[in-house]
Amino acid sequence: MTDIDLTTLSTTKSIQLSHGGGGQEMNKLIKGLFFKSFDNDILRNEEDAAVLTLEGNTAFTTDSFTVSPLFFAGGNIGKLAIAGTVNDLAMMGAKPQYLSCSVIIEEGFDVANLKTIVDSMANELSISGAKIVCGDTKVVPKGCADGLFINTTGVGTITKSGISVRNLKQGDAIIVSRDIGRHGAAILMAREGLTLESELISDCNTLWPAVEALIAADLDIHAMRDATRGGLSAVLNEWAQASDIGINVVEDDVPVSEEVRGLCELYGFEPFDLANEGTFIIALPQEQAEKALEVLSAFAACGDAAIIGEVSDDYAGRVILTSGWGSRRYLDLPQGELLPRIC
Amino acid sequence: MTDIDLTTLSTTKSIQLSHGGGGQEMNKLIKGLFFKSFDNDILRNEEDAAVLTLEGNTAFTTDSFTVSPLFFAGGNIGKLAIAGTVNDLAMMGAKPQYLSCSVIIEEGFDVANLKTIVDSMANELSISGAKIVCGDTKVVPKGCADGLFINTTGVGTITKSGISVRNLKQGDAIIVSRDIGRHGAAILMAREGLTLESELISDCNTLWPAVEALIAADLDIHAMRDATRGGLSAVLNEWAQASDIGINVVEDDVPVSEEVRGLCELYGFEPFDLANEGTFIIALPQEQAEKALEVLSAFAACGDAAIIGEVSDDYAGRVILTSGWGSRRYLDLPQGELLPRIC
Structure with a gap:
């Protein structure tokens, strides 16, 4: 790197x-x-x-982040932009290695805020060990973007193969890594200017350490996906359709915090549809489910991990939710205007 | 792919x-x-x-495209988003293989225009044979973006190693692949609503076929870069600094079309600073320069390729421009408000 005069930037x-x-x-x-x-x-x-040296099968994924507001309880757009892409790699059993970072900045954006966001990105990268190796910077005139948009695209070597949306099998247990809906609820709260007595923060988090431990425990993971936009409902419906199997979920077994439940009642959302940014769903053979929970229990962010259902041969392509009263209904793919710009 | 009802989208x-x-x-x-x-x-x-299988050294590059207007003479944001990223790979001697495509769309954007843009992307991909293998779609409320932004990030196997911004050597010839400044001028024209009698169109173009031919001709390419933002001036200054060499450019040898020259005089721009999107600069040993021109002559988009200067041991880190009258001046890295949002 040539010697650069930073005085201009800092002023x-x-x-x-x-x-x-x-x-x-x-x-x-x-x-x-x-x-x-x-x-x-x-x-x-x-x-x-x-210039990268990649070996074996490489996972490749992209996400643009347009979250509003840029700062929320538990994170900001920078932390989210790293965790989001790193998690998409992790969900394929890939070790997150190299990321690109491309920013679109609105003219007039505060440099101190940009620095805070970039520092959050660097901090979040340190959790998985991934590196940003290339980037791009665009500035658009005032009014042509909403502050800051970030694209991160990542590559990583697949260390555990066979994980696939098409690989769910009869009898698989369905595990969720923690209580659901926190990210969507935290964004909703920030946007509406709500302050709750209890502290509701986003689940925004890098999942690679937990995934790495699951892989190291030699579990036969059939499918794994983080429940981002569209929440738990979207993941389970995609799995049911792609693997052509049914999924039974026991409503009372799905961990939901009191705060998220309260916000959902207030605004008419379903916790199942709310976005998460550090919560993932695993499908693996029933007999390995307890072992998976034991592995996850070592990670603070997976403290509420629970078995929430199983793969069945009824209703192929659909997700069935059984309530505490024993009534059954379809848990459908969300539709209409969900909470926009949560990531 | 599951069977999808397209009626909703088409209406x-x-x-x-x-x-x-x-x-x-x-x-x-x-x-x-x-x-x-x-x-x-x-x-x-x-x-x-x-999931990709990549071998050897892999080039990895990203670009977000925010060009305004979205449609211009010679292309649109979609064609640009493919050519731009494919060209960054080609400039590293890499065969463009896989791209991601992430879009940020403003609410209310016309679906027919989006389809035209996406079709242009598919068409441009066919030139290099690269494939879009993953993507992301975000929609932001009206007024939160300016129509459409596209990020493309690409990977490709490096087929010719050693090409580097740090690899220019004394005596190298500097070649430009065609007349400069067309893209910047075309955007300026579109933005100002100008119509010229002669047809000025952007140079926006996929460069891989020409680069592939140069590599096949076994030329010892030392450095290669497409002259995008910052134009010819930016590339030559980066090279001079990174390789710690001087570069002499003969002004009259730099091809500039009459239309671009006219627009520059009208608006006070330098053709050297104007952006290009299908024009690249090559540094290679003097004795291979004619061979390189011969290879380039087979490509319509490189019809005006010319030797424009050479690497010297004077003024290390600087670019010297010699005018037709023999006067010499520094050609500096552009500064201040250049034409914004040209890519």
């Missing part, structure tokens, strides 16, 4: 169009902020593309 | 928030539009991440 309070123009100002922003926080050998090469 | 004239909500409407948009145009085996798997 700039807000992002200008010239920070995205491809000239000197952009160079200063990139080197003074992004390179400093994400520093690593590959990034420092400054080639048109990063 | 929807504009994008709604629910198209990004993670529920049924989003599924319809993704399967009815993106999957149809980008169809391939990996995409159809619908896992949390695409």
Whole structure:
């Protein structure tokens, strides 16, 4: 890295169009902020593309983050942008290795806030050990974006193969890694300016350490997915359809915090449809379910892990929810205007 | 792929928030539009991440596209989003193989325009043979984005190693693949509503076929880069600094069309600073320069390829421009407000 004069950047309070123009100002922003926080050998090469050595099967995934507001209880768009993409890799049994980071910044965006967000990204990366190795910075005029959008795209070597949306089998147990709906509820709360007496924070979290432990325990994981947009309902319905099996869920076994339940009653949401950003669902043989719960219990973020249902041969392609009173109904893929911009 | 009812999508004239909500409407948009145009085996798997088999050294690059207007003479944001990322891979000597596609759509965006843009992407992909294997769709409320932003991130196997911003050597010839400044000028024209008598269109183009031919001709390419934001000036200055060499450019040898020259005079721009999206610069040993020009001459988009200068041991880290009258000046990295949102 050439020697850069950071004084100009540090005295700039807000992002200008010239920070995205491809000239000197952009160079200063990139080197003074992004390179400093994400520093690593590959990034420092400054080639048109990063050069990686990848072996075996590689998982490849992308997500653009447009969450509003940018800061919420339990995280911000930066933490989310790392956890989200790292988790998509982890869900394929892949070790998160290399990420790209592409930002679209609205003219006038506060540089101090950008620094806080970038620092959160660097901090979240340290949990999985993944590195940001290439990036892109665009600035659009005031009114042409809502503050900041971040795209992260990631690659990682698959360490456990066979995990697939198509691989659920009769008799599999369905496990959820913690209580559901926290992220959606935290965003709703931030957006509505609500303050609850109890502390409701997003589940936003990097899941790789827990997944790595499950893989190390040699469990025969059939399917695994983080329940982001569309929540638990979306994951279970996609699985039921892709694997052409039925899934029975026992409503009372699904962990939901009192705070999330309260917000859902207030706003008419179903906890099953609310987004999560650090909660995942596992399908694996019934006889390995207790072992999986034991592995998960070592992780603070998986403290409420529970078996919530099983794969059945009834109603192939559908998810059946049995209530505490014994009544049964379809748990459908959410539709209509769900809570927008939760990620 | 499960059987999808496309009637709902085809009767929807504009994008709604629910198209990004993670529920049924989003599924319809993704399967009815993106999957149809980008169809391939990996995409159809619908896992949390695409599974790729990559060998040797892999190039990895990202770009977010925010060009305004979305349609311009010679292309649109979709064509640009593919050509841009494919070209960044090609510039590292990498065969473009797999791309991700992540879109941020403003509520109310016209579905017919989105389809035109997605079709352009599919068409541009066919030139290099690269495939879109994963994606993400976000919809933000009206006024929170300017129509459509696209991120593409790509990977590809490096077929020719050693190409680097740090690898320029004394005596290297500097070649430009065609006349410069067309993309910036075309965007300027579209934005100002100008119509010229002669046809000025963007150079927006996939460069892999030309690069593949250069590699096949076994040329010892030292450095190669497409002159996007910041134009020719930015590339040459980055090279001069990274390789710690001087670069002499002969102004009259740099091809510039009459239309671009005219627009530059009208608006006070330098053609050297204007963006290109299908124009690249090569540094290679002087004695291979004519061979390189011969290879490039087979490609319509490289018809004006020319030797424009050479690497020297004077003024290390700087670019010197010699005018037709023999006067010499520094060609500096552009600064200040260049033409914004050209890509």
